[in-house]
Amino acid sequence: MSDDTRRIETDEGPLSTPDTSLQPGQVLTSRYRILGIIGMGGMGAVYQARDLHFPTVTKLVAVKEMINMAQDQQLRETTMKNFEREAEILATLSHPAIPQIYDFFSFGDRAYLVMEFIQGKDLEAILNSTDAFLPVEQIRQWGIEICDVLGYLHNHEPEPIVFRDMKPSNVMIDHHRRVRLIDFGIAKTFQMGQPGTMIGTDGYAAPEQYKGMASPAADIYALGASLHHLLTRRDPRLEPPFSFHKRPIRELNPNVGEAFAAVIMRAVNYNPEDRYASAVAMKQSLEGAGGDGKMTVVEPGTRPARPQQQPTTRSSQAAVPVSQVPDEAVVPVPEVAPVESSIEPIWSFQVEDAVRSTPLVHNGVVYVGAYDHNLWALDVKDGSLLWKFATDDGIGSSPAYAGGTIYVGSTDEALHAIDVRTGNRKWLFKTKGRIYTTPAPALGLVFFGSDDGNIYALRPGRTSAREMWSFNLMSPIRSSPAVANERLYCGTDLGEFICMDVSGDLRWRFETRRRVMSSPLVHEDLVYFGSDDWYFYALDTDQGYPIWRFRTKGPIVSSPAMGDGNIYFGSADGFVYAVEALGGREMWKYEVGEPVTSSPTLYGDAVYVGAVDGALYALHAQTGELLWRYQSEGPIISSPHAVDDIVYVGSDDHHIYAFQA
Amino acid sequence: MDLLRRLFGSHPEENEGAERPLPPAGEMFEPVEALDLEAMEPPVDEEDTQPLQTRPLAPPQPFQSAIRRIEYGQASDVGQVRDNNQDACLTMVITPELAGGPPPIGVFIVADGMGGHHDGELASAIAVQTIARHIVDGVIGPHLDEPSERSSDQMTIPEVLAEAMSAANQAVQQRVPDGGTTATCAIVRGDLAYIAHVGDSRAYLISDGNMELITRDHSLVRRLQELGRLTSEEAEVHPQRNVLYRALGQGDTMDTDAATRRLPPGSRLLLCSDGMWGVVGDDRIAAILDEVDSPQEACNLMVEEANARGGPDNITAVLMQMPD
Numbered sequence: 001m002s003d004d005t006r007r008i009e010t011d012e013g014p015l016s017t018p019d020t021s022l023q024p025g026q027v028l029t030s031r032y033r034i035l036g037i038i039g040m041g042g043m044g045a046v047y048q049a050r051d052l053h054f055p056t057v058t059k060l061v062a063v064k065e066m067i068n069m070a071q072d073q074q075l076r077e078t079t080m081k082n083f084e085r086e087a088e089i090l091a092t093l094s095h096p097a098i099p100q101i102y103d104f105f106s107f108g109d110r111a112y113l114v115m116e117f118i119q120g121k122d123l124e125a126i127l128n129s130t131d132a133f134l135p136v137e138q139i140r141q142w143g144i145e146i147c148d149v150l151g152y153l154h155n156h157e158p159e160p161i162v163f164r165d166m167k168p169s170n171v172m173i174d175h176h177r178r179v180r181l182i183d184f185g186i187a188k189t190f191q192m193g194q195p196g197t198m199i200g201t202d203g204y205a206a207p208e209q210y211k212g213m214a215s216p217a218a219d220i221y222a223l224g225a226s227l228h229h230l231l232t233r234r235d236p237r238l239e240p241p242f243s244f245h246k247r248p249i250r251e252l253n254p255n256v257g258e259a260f261a262a263v264i265m266r267a268v269n270y271n272p273e274d275r276y277a278s279a280v281a282m283k284q285s286l287e288g289a290g291g292d293g294k295m296t297v298v299e300p301g302t303r304p305a306r307p308q309q310q311p312t313t314r315s316s317q318a319a320v321p322v323s324q325v326p327d328e329a330v331v332p333v334p335e336v337a338p339v340e341s342s343i344e345p346i347w348s349f350q351v352e353d354a355v356r357s358t359p360l361v362h363n364g365v366v367y368v369g370a371y372d373h374n375l376w377a378l379d380v381k382d383g384s385l386l387w388k389f390a391t392d393d394g395i396g397s398s399p400a401y402a403g404g405t406i407y408v409g410s411t412d413e414a415l416h417a418i419d420v421r422t423g424n425r426k427w428l429f430k431t432k433g434r435i436y437t438t439p440a441p442a443l444g445l446v447f448f449g450s451d452d453g454n455i456y457a458l459r460p461g462r463t464s465a466r467e468m469w470s471f472n473l474m475s476p477i478r479s480s481p482a483v484a485n486e487r488l489y490c491g492t493d494l495g496e497f498i499c500m501d502v503s504g505d506l507r508w509r510f511e512t513r514r515r516v517m518s519s520p521l522v523h524e525d526l527v528y529f530g531s532d533d534w535y536f537y538a539l540d541t542d543q544g545y546p547i548w549r550f551r552t553k554g555p556i557v558s559s560p561a562m563g564d565g566n567i568y569f570g571s572a573d574g575f576v577y578a579v580e581a582l583g584g585r586e587m588w589k590y591e592v593g594e595p596v597t598s599s600p601t602l603y604g605d606a607v608y609v610g611a612v613d614g615a616l617y618a619l620h621a622q623t624g625e626l627l628w629r630y631q632s633e634g635p636i637i638s639s640p641h642a643v644d645d646i647v648y649v650g651s652d653d654h655h656i657y658a659f660q661a
Numbered sequence: 662m663d664l665l666r667r668l669f670g671s672h673p674e675e676n677e678g679a680e681r682p683l684p685p686a687g688e689m690f691e692p693v694e695a696l697d698l699e700a701m702e703p704p705v706d707e708e709d710t711q712p713l714q715t716r717p718l719a720p721p722q723p724f725q726s727a728i729r730r731i732e733y734g735q736a737s738d739v740g741q742v743r744d745n746n747q748d749a750c751l752t753m754v755i756t757p758e759l760a761g762g763p764p765p766i767g768v769f770i771v772a773d774g775m776g777g778h779h780d781g782e783l784a785s786a787i788a789v790q791t792i793a794r795h796i797v798d799g800v801i802g803p804h805l806d807e808p809s810e811r812s813s814d815q816m817t818i819p820e821v822l823a824e825a826m827s828a829a830n831q832a833v834q835q836r837v838p839d840g841g842t843t844a845t846c847a848i849v850r851g852d853l854a855y856i857a858h859v860g861d862s863r864a865y866l867i868s869d870g871n872m873e874l875i876t877r878d879h880s881l882v883r884r885l886q887e888l889g890r891l892t893s894e895e896a897e898v899h900p901q902r903n904v905l906y907r908a909l910g911q912g913d914t915m916d917t918d919a920a921t922r923r924l925p926p927g928s929r930l931l932l933c934s935d936g937m938w939g940v941v942g943d944d945r946i947a948a949i950l951d952e953v954d955s956p957q958e959a960c961n962l963m964v965e966e967a968n969a970r971g972g973p974d975n976i977t978a979v980l981m982q983m984p985d
Binding site: 207208210211238239240241242270508509510511512513525531533535537539540542543544545546547548549580582583584585 | 763804811812813814815817818819820850851853879881882884885888890891895899901906907911912919920921922923
């Protein structure tokens with residue numbers, strides 16, 4: 001009877017002060033001698049008493065006391081009348097799980113119910129007597145017995161009787177090991193608002209019950225909630241109300257069979273019409289949910305349980321967004337789109353080696369580099385070849401456009417400037433290392449990093465380029481620089497992330513624990529990038545002050561994309577993440593299963609990203625649902641690029657693909 | 662001006678109006694043109710040649726500090742009904758004026774304790790102190806470091822806040838086993854506000870006349886509202902409207918709500934306990950904030966207002982204001 005152990009009241013009400021309780025030795029109606037207090041309920045005490053009508057034997061009874069708290073005279077009278085009416089109904093009941101009612105009477109503001117004294121232990125006490133899981137089969141049997149008595153009550157004529165307060169502490173297991181219901185919800189008649197803030201909710205009560213609607217469906221919910229607690233050992237009074245679907249039973253207790261778990265999850269459905277239609281129906285399901293976990297009894301004409309959300313595509317982080325509740329009951333469960341939809345490329349173009357470069361689209365032409373040494377220029381409409389430009393080694397970085405010129409770095413250690421109209425070389429600039437970074441044209445200059453450890457700032461001319469400055473960062477640079485507000489940001493293989501003025505002065509540096517290959521994204525006054533140290537970082541652009549960081553389970557090579565207040569990136573842990581840009585909170589993640597080194601791109605409502613499994617994924621930007629995927633013949637390291645409703649991406653299968661966005 | 666008023670017996674501009682005819686020239690007094698007003702005051706260029714002559718001082722130019730200062734106020738009161746104040750609050754603002762130094766930073770915490778006897782006030786005090794201590798170590802210290810020393814060894818503010826709330830949860834659990842408390846905490850650095858929250862104290866962002874609730878009450882009625890089971894009108898009178906489902910000191914683990922918001926120039930952040938928002942109401946709070954410029958005065962007024970409405974619970978308000 002340890003009712004509400006975690007509840008705290010700010011005001012000590014008169015009920016919890018012991019001096020208002022009956023004292024041992026006191027005799028009620030010259031018949032019931034109080035022996036002691038069994039427990040304290042919300043409305044008064046429950047006493048053990050001896051029936052003096054049996055002078056030669058000791059006949060024990062339980063005397064439940066309820067104190068009428070109503071202030072208003074009329075309300076007090078109504079309350080007392082209701083109590084008497086309900087006591088009369090209870091007295092007529094006959095079921096092995098229902099204690100016998102012997103007597104009831106009232107004095108002033110107190111009403112008493114005399115009933116059978118049951119020896120045994122309530123389910124909450126049984127649960128608390130051990131740290132281990134209770135035997136699953138035992139709990140199922142209890143559930144069946146409780147369903148039986150609830151069915152009896154609900155089928156009572158002329159009106160169904162609602163138990164109203166189903167919870168483990170109101171179910172006793174007597175010394176015959178039978179289930180007995182105690183503490184009928186009759187006490188609720190007396191429940192009034194209590195002053196002061198309290199911690200701890202009922203936990204077991206159905207949502208509609210808080211509007212005063214007590215129905216058989218509410219008893220079914222509360223029974224489901226009680227069984228959930230018994231099986232999982234997770235006390236619903238300490239969890240957000242109505243959040244059972246956030247705690248799948250088999251995740252917490254693998255001993256529970258699938259069918260048994262399904263019965264309970266159906267009972268705790270938020271909408272009464274989604275639960276069992278009757279306790280009898282639930283009992284049948286429980287009876288069929290034993291043994292191997294297969295459902296052997298299928299109810300005719302019942303609705304299937306609602307499809308639950310896909311756990312892999314939803315946030316699993318503990319923190320809940322402020323002013324927004326991602327709950328199974330409020331967020332509409334979207335129809336799961338066909339996973340293997342028949343998406344086919346509009347066109348594809350085969351080159352002679354892997355394509356890891358991100359396609360660039362300018363003026364109806366798509367430019368993309370390949371490890372076959374070439375930069376390819378294709379018509380966006382049909383992928384027909386316009387020209388190709390050969391460097392002396394593979395191209396792993398992406399081209400950039402500015403002022404009639406295509407710039408691309410090559411592993412031949414040179415930056416190449418190509419005339420956009422003719423495809424002819426304007427100039428090349430040799431460094432002392434391979435170039436894997438994508439050049440950033442800005443402010444009339446071109447910035448890029450090289451494996452020789454330098455960041456270069458070139459002023460491009462008609463036939464040559466002048467080096468304005470270079471800055472040595474002591475380690476290869478694979479992170480493509482971002483230039484914004486006259487500052488340049490990039491990472492290094494030493495794990496540093498740096499900010500420079502475009503004039504070549506270092507502003508600040510930030511150390512991560514591993515190399516930074518991810519290319520930064522600047523938005524407002526924050527700069528975003530990932531690191532091989534498994535973290536994704538948001539720093540302030542002014543000082544490199546860390547605003548937030550987000551940990552994945554693998555190196556982050558993928559560069560971020562931004563949209564709708566979210567940041568999107570992939571990780572080698574096999575997930576694509578959507579993280580709130582300002583707060584760093586996970587909005588969703590999508591499991592690919594293989595490393596995602598490709599950088600996502602956002603277009604319309606979709607995030608497009610490739611993965612090492614060879615597929616291009618289109619995910620819903622808000623929910624992370626899979627819209628479609630296309631399987632290529634080789635890993636997709638290339639980052640997709642979308643322009644005018646077409647998504648372009650390269651693959652290690654030597655192809656460049658174009659898809660309808 | 663006084664001379665003119667004496668001459669005409671009224672404000673000079675009124676005589677320029679067409680509705681009142683000018684008196685005929687020469688009939689009652691010398692015409693206005695005859696007065697040499699210029700001669701009554703020394704010409705400006707003579708100023709230097711007559712150094713000893715007194716004249717009114719130019720109105721003093723108020724000194725304007727260049728620093729973008731965080732203004733703030735706080736007020737906490739027992740109210741009219743309770744015996745003790747179980748609310749707690751703390752503010753801490755650092756305003757550096759250093760070349761190349763860090764921006765100002767502010768820490769604001771409100772907690773509303775629950776429990777019999779002194780448990781409530783003990784719980785809220787322990788929570789606030791524990792949270793503040795963690796912020797000093799984890800945020801204020803690194804904040805003062807040179808920018809060149811930054812590395813991933815440094816915890817971010819959201820991480821420190823999560824750790825601080827968790828430590829406060831443990832501390833309350835251990836030291837006040839029968840108590841509990843809400844805690845709503847905001848760290849403002851630059852124009853970002855980092856908020857951590859458990860319970861039913863609240864944080865509001867007030868900007869451009871809009872007052873936006875940015876925390877979510879961890880209360881039963883709020884949850885029922887979110888699920889569409891209760892209207893806000895029903896929630897206001899629900900018998901169980903005071904029941905929380907999450908608070909500090911209730912278990913070994915606790916989920917903290919976290920949010921980061923950008924604060925526009927001149928915007929205000931209000932943290933308050935339910936003895937404030939539940940009694941005074943959003944509209945009246947907004948009206949007070951609209952009327953009063955000084956954050957401290959606004960806090961005082963809000964507490965007065967809650968007391969005027971019966972002060973049924975402890976009342977606490979902390980208000981910070983971003984520089985313009």
